Amino acid sequence: MTIIKAIRGTRDILPTEVGYWQQVEKTARQIFSQACYQEIRTPIFEQTTLFERGIGTNTDVVGKEMYTFLDKGDRSLTLRPEGTAGVVRALIEHNLYSSGGVQRLWYTGPMFRYERPQAGRQRQFHQIGLELIGTSDPRGDVEAIAIATDLLRNLGLVNLHLAINSVGTGEDRLLYRQALIDYLTPYQQELDPDSQVRLLNNPLRILDSKDPKTQEIAQNAPKIIDYLSQPSREHFERVQQLLTDLGISYQLNHCLVRGLDYYTHTAFEIQSQDLGAQATVCGGGRYDGLVKELGGPETPAVGWAIGLERLIILLQQKSAVSIVQPDFYLVSRGHEAEAKALILAQKLRYLGLTVELDLSGSTFAKQFKRASRQGAIACLVLGDTEAETDTIQLKWLKTQTQETLTIAELLAKIPDLNKQLAANK
């Protein structure tokens, strides 16, 4: 019998690791709700055209990384490669934009891209993201960035760098694109092969090539901020000023270009040195054209997503997370006693205690051994003698002290026990 394994690029999150995920979700929920962001949950698959139109057909994500398939009704569906397109689709479909003002939304869940797996990059990966839709105010850009940095800081991550750039409006980019082509064309032969191809179809991407020679050439390339229109430049300057006012440090990176077509104006990434090649923990920016592109009214917006696998790699480097340990471990042996132990376990749980019931039926010695391995604070022992007299033995594992109580006495002194449990931790 061959065993079935999880498919390439997917991972099981085991009980030993799930605590990190819960910690991130808990922290995120708190930060989001304090900033009045509402959770939204959208389907994991959508019509393929949503992503083609939203992300752009000439991006790598849409061009070669999507899980696209026909369903039994011959509809072309795609497992979502990112979260923003689905959120914007839902916003338009349910007219959320018409309820006035801005929409503050967040989401989390699995995303799918067909890529070569490596550290911090799975085919099914998870993001937590935020969208602020309905304002073009630079304060919106900064609110979004500030929430991201707050979340990461509250999780205890400090060695992170925020890089920002502005990619302007579509018109700004057209102007810049030509200037860049004019600059790069004389160097065409010296560029790496990928960049030579991009010179024709996506010259902006040449800027963040890792090829040393290309980087050298890109160093002196014209900068996009010099090609921004007056309003675009003012917007970006305001964003920088507000970041400074908030005490959020950042670096301007003229080569920061995002890979999805919908980005406009502010683009940013938060990176870590401790992740290897996949250094970006959080990426995002403004996307003023997307709502309209997907059939809604002209609506400005800004958002970001955090890659949870990468975030959790950083958390694991930093500290261990503990698994749930029982307050009481219920040791029982004998037909009658085992039945009573089950009932007692339930009663104690109703009173708010964490109780693990030993189901092995093995010797007391073995059950005690398991109790200490599970990290239990105390054992409650029910054997034939106790079953007959309606009593239990309460044993504190740390101090090895033991007392006999009736079950009624035990239940009556729960408040007391809570204090003792804390003292014996």
Next chain:
RNA sequence: GCGAGCGUAGCCAAGUGGUUAAGGCAGUGGAUUGUGGUUCCACCAUUCGUGGGUUCGAGUCCCAUCGUUCGCCCCA
């Protein structure tokens, strides 16, 4: 999609063509049939990711395949 390294038990591993596949952690049983964390004893891979091949002989060499890691690419 391209390039490189790796794949021995649940985990960490030794093993460099001669065969009974070290060791440690974890686990199971017992010493101790009503009391754990220490100690002691025993057990725990007919087989080295999988499939072929070379060889008298393969965990070890070759090929393929799958997985994994790193880089490119891409992105979070």
